[in-house]
Amino acid sequence: MADHPLLALQGVTKTYGTGDAQMHALAGINLSINPGEFVAVMGPSGSGKSTCMNILGCLDTPSSGEYRFQGVNVGGLTRNQRALLRRHYIGFVFQGFNLLNRTTALENVELPLIYRGMDTATRHRLAKAALDAVGLASRESHTPGELSGGQQQRVAIARAIVTEPALLLADEPTGNLDSKRSVEIMELLTAINRDQGITVVMVTHEPDMADYAKRIISFKDGLIESDQKLKGYLC
């Protein structure tokens, strides 16, 4: 497995602006993540971790250097090709849940499947299974407004995993939740990583949450400051 990392960053930089106003969000990152890892990304704001997440999620491309996703150079893909890559291989969970309002949990979870062009019956079956997996089987016809924060985040996780992606990117998934809900979400992510073998990369500010991961990467000033592997991590 080590021969074929899921994602590999090689000398990746990202700069915004030009001239004096130029800002290096990433100053040259080398990083390799293997399938099945659970990685926590930490660091103060402005350290480049969000930029790195955008690049990992194929929402953005490096200014220089190379990002390979399953061996494919993402920098050489068009906008639509990157969209297709996201559609088929990447699931997103956001701090603010980002569910469609006034739309039921089931329809929210179905959304990525619609873009995959799945027929109605399969779509319903998979979405219901995903909601069941996050423990919300009874809430499928509730809209986000009718759900608590923890429940909304679980719907968002169901939406991210319903397509069985290779990579789940979670951007501060517990940032808007109290500690009890946060623990529930972390346990859910751990279970997804363990049981389904989905690689999870998660940004967090909280060391307690990072402890659920098997590897913690810390960013500072656009560079990786430390890269710790925990809990008998085998590689």
Place this chain on the structure above:
Amino acid sequence: MLGNAFLLAFRALRRNAMRSVLTMLGIIIGVAAVIVVVTLGSGATRQVSQQVASLGSNLLMVSVGKRMGPGQVSGAEAFKLADAEALANDVYGLAAVAPVASGSTTAIYANENWSTNVSGTTDAFFSVSNQPVAEGRLFTASEARLGTAVCVIGQTVAAKLFGQQNPLNNRIRLQKLSCEVIGVLKAKGQSTMGTDQDDLVVVPLRTYQRRIAGNQDVNLIKVSVQDGQDTEKVKHEIEGILRTRRHLASTEENNFNVMDMKEIAAMLSSTTQTMTGMLSAVGAVSLLVGGIGIMNIMLVSVTERTREIGIRLAIGALENEVLLQFLVEAVVLSSFGGLIGILLALGTAWGLSGLMQVPFVFQGGIVLTAFLFSAAVGVVFGYFPARKAARLDPIEALRHE
């Protein structure tokens, strides 16, 4: 992909049901306005042509003075019975000639009185002006010649003077003349000019001249031309004969006027059509405004739904899929609005045509055009906002509050 776009668009519209309905309102009103106007307009046009047919076919009206209506030249000498006879004898291709002397007179029966138009004419009048009898009989040629005290009345006069009573064989008083009602004419309704064609009393010409007018004048000669004859040619012949009889020098203008009812009909229906056209243009403008309304709402919607679009793009929606979804939303709004507008318009036009006493004429062409136009409005005015949505940067869009 189109099926998906429809699914996504319908879900999005349902989430904002109220706004969707309000957006459609512009299109609904625009489409309804155009269809109502065109439907009523073509009803009015048909009514005009029906009325023209009811005037009698190939009718020429020969009147004294240069023109009819305002600006009529006064002082021109009236016709005489002999003029009408001359036309009947000398012009080839005439079906009938009816000299008419008429005036406004109060008709009295028992306690009822009614101011109406009394025409003195010959028996030819009824066929020329296409007014058959409903009850009783018409007066005969010999009665007309003799000037007997008989009259035939229109439905309005019958209703005003006699109410539910049978007018036949009763005598009504017209100034000094007391005459027996021998017939009631069939109802004819309003004329093209809006006058009541049933509000009249017809007496023999001689009776009218002697007992009511007290002179030998004839104001109007109604001439019906035989089928297949060139009306224009007949008109010229009539003009020639009358110029000679009225001793007009070649430099003088006609001091009488020959009017072809067909020309008037053509003029009237072209007026109706112009009105319909202008009102349709107003409707079309409101349709356009409705389209701009859709664009406005879609633009607002793109801004408001920036985050949603960001989610879709992050999840893996292609640019074209987002574009198509927003385009379909706009087209669904506009064409559904168009459909409601059509139904509303047909209902309204049906109701109004009853009120305005205009026949209801279903115009499939304009209904189809309005529908296609409303759908096109959606495409045209939906494209810009849709493209704006599709080109959003997912990172920026997700950050949008």
